[in-house]
Amino acid sequence: MRAAVSTRYGAPDVVSVRDVPAPVPGPDELLVRVDVTTVNRTDCAYRAAHPFFVRSFTGLRRPRRTILGTEFAGEVVRTGARVHRFTVGERVFGYCEGPFGAHAEYLVVAQDAMVATVPDGIGQREAATATEGCHYALSAVRRAGVRPGERVLVNGATGGIGSAAVQLLAAMDVTVTAVCAGEHADLVRGLGAAEVVDYLTEDFTRTTQRYDVVIDAVGKSTFGRCRQLLEPDGVYLSSELGPGWQNIPLALFGTLRRGRQRVVFPFPDEGQAVVEGIRDRLAAGTFRPVIDRSYPLEDIVSAYRYVETGQKIGNVVVTVRDESAER
Numbered sequence: 001m002r003a004a005v006s007t008r009y010g011a012p013d014v015v016s017v018r019d020v021p022a023p024v025p026g027p028d029e030l031l032v033r034v035d036v037t038t039v040n041r042t043d044c045a046y047r048a049a050h051p052f053f054v055r056s057f058t059g060l061r062r063p064r065r066t067i068l069g070t071e072f073a074g075e076v077v078r079t080g081a082r083v084h085r086f087t088v089g090e091r092v093f094g095y096c097e098g099p100f101g102a103h104a105e106y107l108v109v110a111q112d113a114m115v116a117t118v119p120d121g122i123g124q125r126e127a128a129t130a131t132e133g134c135h136y137a138l139s140a141v142r143r144a145g146v147r148p149g150e151r152v153l154v155n156g157a158t159g160g161i162g163s164a165a166v167q168l169l170a171a172m173d174v175t176v177t178a179v180c181a182g183e184h185a186d187l188v189r190g191l192g193a194a195e196v197v198d199y200l201t202e203d204f205t206r207t208t209q210r211y212d213v214v215i216d217a218v219g220k221s222t223f224g225r226c227r228q229l230l231e232p233d234g235v236y237l238s239s240e241l242g243p244g245w246q247n248i249p250l251a252l253f254g255t256l257r258r259g260r261q262r263v264v265f266p267f268p269d270e271g272q273a274v275v276e277g278i279r280d281r282l283a284a285g286t287f288r289p290v291i292d293r294s295y296p297l298e299d300i301v302s303a304y305r306y307v308e309t310g311q312k313i314g315n316v317v318v319t320v321r322d323e324s325a326e327r
Helices: 041-048 052-058 124-128 132-144 160-171 182-191 223-229 247-255 272-284 297-307
Strands: 002-005 016-019 029-039 071-079 091-095 106-110 115-117 151-155 175-180 195-198 211-216 230-238 262-264 291-296 315-319
Touching: 002 297, 016 297, 029 041, 029 124, 029 297, 041 052, 041 297, 071 106, 071 124, 091 124, 091 272, 115 272, 124 291, 124 315, 132 160, 132 211, 132 230, 132 272, 151 160, 160 175, 160 182, 175 182, 182 195, 211 223, 223 230, 247 262, 291 297, 297 315
Parallel strands: 151 175, 151 211, 175 195, 211 230, 230 262, 291 315
Antiparallel strands: 002 016, 029 071, 029 106, 029 315, 071 091, 091 115
């Protein structure tokens, strides 16, 4: 099979597309023929081993998993002897951070992993881009304890996590203020934002508005800068560790002083139920991933380079099988 392989850590150029042996499913696994995958910030972090501590999971000197890729949509082409949840021919999508392997023509995934069937009426591109940003956004909303009727500011509202968060919050009857470049104001309003702040012309941290929750979906601000935006018992949450990895100790300290302004760190929820919940939102039309642009597998290095500009809107698609991308 063709796969995007990286045998060392580094810049996008460490990735090359080559022929490698196809994986073989075990008794409890599915063999998925991948139609569409993505390149996202998570893939970039593991490829570059940045921050450095990711090497403790992926290999100290060189990556143990040489085929990256966390999101996929495809078709089940073979099942192990003990598989009972899926059948050959079903369209499936999912998230595989840890095992990885989605940047390839074939992928093996356990039947009880983060995988679910694609709802009728949803294309493979939508399905493939539905998991990474949305599952992080779901964790952020849940761990922040957001309730209907509250006011929430989302910084980075056009990213994969931010665009999902805006939609999830709007579906909860939360009043959302979206921070993004002004040229994308109509996009985020269409996702459900009630107000838009153009960060290119206005410092969102200087507003007089107050919020129950601030979600920094791009990790480019800090609790210190956003604290004045929060209600007395407000919550700040970032998708990143923050300068000096400050968000972890701040979150631990905040746990000890409930009832006041605090930091929460959105350790992501995982498991099949998470992907099934995303599937239900796709089927109901309450969530649609935003797609920026598409690259073929053979040009995946360009996809990495674009994601690392920090300018992507929503998600970046990598098409593995052109004829199946819109099914």
